[in-house]
Amino acid sequence: MKVANLIFSLSPFFVSTIFTYITFVSFATAIIAFGIWISMVVGFYIFLDFFILSIRSKKYSVKLVGKETRYKVAAFVTSFNEDPKIVEGTLMSIKTAIGNLGNVFLLDDSTNNKISTELKNFCNKNDIIYLHREKRRGYKAGAINDALKNISEKYDFVAIFDADQRPVEDFFKQVLPYFSDPAVALVQVPQNYSEINSGIASGAKYQQEPFLRIIMRGRSMSSAFSLGSGSVFRISALKDVGYMSENSVTEDAATSIKIHEKGYKSIYIDAPLIWYGEPPQDLNAYMIQQSRWAFGYFQLTKEIIFSNLDFSKFFDYFSGTLYWIKEGPITLIEFLAPIFFLMFKIPIMKINPVCYLLAYIPYLIFTIALFIFATRDKTEYGIKGFYFHQSVEYLEFPSITLAFVSWIMRKRTPFKVTPKETRKFNLNLILPHLFILFLLIFSDILGFIWLFSVRSYTLAYAISINIFWASYQIPFLIGGVILSKEFYKEKKYVSMSKVNN
Structure with missing residues (x-):
């Protein structure tokens, strides 16, 4: 299966490159266009694996047993x-x-x-x-x-x-x-x-x-x-x-x-x-926990690609790599793409915005609905869980992006245990999020001003789509900032030593 797995592992980047070639406007914005396409393609691969696993999970029937054993x-x-x-x-x-x-x-x-x-x-x-x-x-x-x-x-x-x-x-x-x-x-x-x-x-x-x-x-x-x-x-x-x-x-x-x-x-x-x-x-x-998990999984990428796993197992493991890439550098691209378009008014892709809306928005709604209801069947996850989940995930993009860069540059990172103590709120840790939040809000304002001044329906749809994506991310970033400041209880565990690097 090595050849098939290798081809499949390259396919998200190959497909994104083809779509970029078809739709890019200029070489100056081709990298951003590629980033947008890789975001959509990787997101689809991750969703496809989740969809398959959600079907499998409905057949899950492992039952508890309680027999005595002779094992040591x-x-x-x-x-x-x-x-x-x-x-x-x-x-x-x-x-x-x-x-x-x-x-x-x-x-x-x-x-x-x-x-x-x-x-x-x-x-x-x-x-x-x-x-x-x-x-x-x-x-x-x-x-x-x-x-x-x-x-x-x-x-x-x-x-x-x-x-x-x-x-x-x-x-x-x-x-x-x-x-x-x-x-x-x-x-x-x-x-x-x-x-x-x-x-x-x-x-x-x-x-x-x-x-x-x-x-x-x-x-x-x-x-x-x-x-x-x-x-x-x-x-x-x-x-x-x-x-x-x-x-x-x-x-x-x-x-x-x-x-x-x-x-x-x-x-x-x-x-x-x-x-x-x-x-x-x-x-x-x-951030320490998520960065360690992400870096460890990035380390496994080559091993996964060249493994002897059958395709089903390979897809499950490889989707994990794609997940961490999406939570790191791809999330950064998703932030910057609408900001770039709305602030500088420079087109990124040649694509009919109406076709995009008709094709992508139903898919987006379906993926979110499946995610919420598939999980809600077994937990109290629901809309609140989805919001909390997405909000903390939006907090992790700086640390995971740094882990991705470290992996690409083949740097070794020290093993760090996740601290158990609760510390005071550290403003420095959320400065990147506050900066991105400011840019999204500012670009939204510029986008609405631009929208009311254009007469082209095609351009108006393009502006509206970018305003939507900028606006979609704002509530989750705000939620992440609020969660990072919120302490429910006075209970605190005091660490007896600092984690050594």
């Missing part, structure tokens, strides 16, 4: 300079869940001696195996691999949890029976954002809903991938693919690709088996 499990909690109180609560939750099925391990890579000492003492008192590394080779994946290579002969499965993701008491009794099929290498459960203490946290929770309720359901038994926490792996399958991938900061997705290339199955159990979880509570934490 190692439960890993990974930690790097995390608040000990959060880590300790997670460790005890896992210890209760695992019972006599295995052992709990804390893989602590903390560089803060105070944190390490406190966690080590806690583990010694509670019969939890404490492992600490001085050198952080491979970051989280390296810690997991080092531990697995020392203990893998004693255990059948490894369960991986982040420091703030706590399983319910019967987690393992519900998950392990799915491994009765020897082809199943991974069982994944949804993460749960329960600690909603800010506007950003609320938006981040809504942002996860379509992914967890539609995309991952649709990918179950096909291309469902590890989310880094709440993942249970068959250790023999991890050995077969060379353990966890250490070449990407999103080691979960990278390892999942290797597992699927080998023909193993993965199951997604959409059930509340995690009862606690902290989303990013402020804009800084949110």
Whole structure:
């Protein structure tokens, strides 16, 4: 499938180039025209994958079972300079869940001696195996691999949890029976954002809903991938693919690709088996999280394109790359295109605006409606969820664009844990958004002035379309700014150390 996958991966850019050649007005604006077309084409590819997965998700029928098993499990909690109180609560939750099925391990890579000492003492008192590394080779994946290579002969499965993701008491009794099929290498459960203490946290929770309720359901038994926490792996399958991938900061997705290339199955159990979880509570934490996820996925692009995945799995993974490109540099293009046209009155594309309206607006309405109602069937997402979701996504474009540039320039970026503490509102972080917001409003004003002075219906339609796109983005940017300032509760976790670069 490598040749077919390679051709398909190039097709969005090839199609956009053809449309640009047909419609560009001048070489001076050809780049902007290409940006507009790549935005529409990539958006269509992402929507197509979501549409297919939404159909698959309706057939989702994984049922919980509760049989006792004879398996031996190692439960890993990974930690790097995390608040000990959060880590300790997670460790005890896992210890209760695992019972006599295995052992709990804390893989602590903390560089803060105070944190390490406190966690080590806690583990010694509670019969939890404490492992600490001085050198952080491979970051989280390296810690997991080092531990697995020392203990893998004693255990059948490894369960991986982040420091703030706590399983319910019967987690393992519900998950392990799915491994009765020897082809199943991974069982994944949804993460749960329960600690909603800010506007950003609320938006981040809504942002996860379509992914967890539609995309991952649709990918179950096909291309469902590890989310880094709440993942249970068959250790023999991890050995077969060379353990966890250490070449990407999103080691979960990278390892999942290797597992699927080998023909193993993965199951997604959409059930509340995690009862606690902290989303990013402020804009800084949110940008760090999204930038890390985006950069890690960009790192996987070459691996995805040249993988031996069948086309269905390839399309699912490649759509992830397209999603992050759209959320970063393409979003920036979507901001600048109407601003450029309305402020400088320079035509960008030769296209009949009436045909554009008749073709694209119904498609836009249909995609939004499908997105809202497909998700609302399984959650309380609805219009409010869509607005919160889009608003926080509009906040992430600067950090994801920088991650994209770093990937293109082959720069290595330091691994950063998402901060758990809530900080004060940082105006500097939203200056790019405020600047874009000002330009959109200003260009709208200029657009209306221009609209009332023209006599050409064709030009009036073109102006109206650009006013629409500028206006469409304004409410989401405003919403993002408001969410970044809004703190719902006084509860704050104070970090005991800064994240090392």
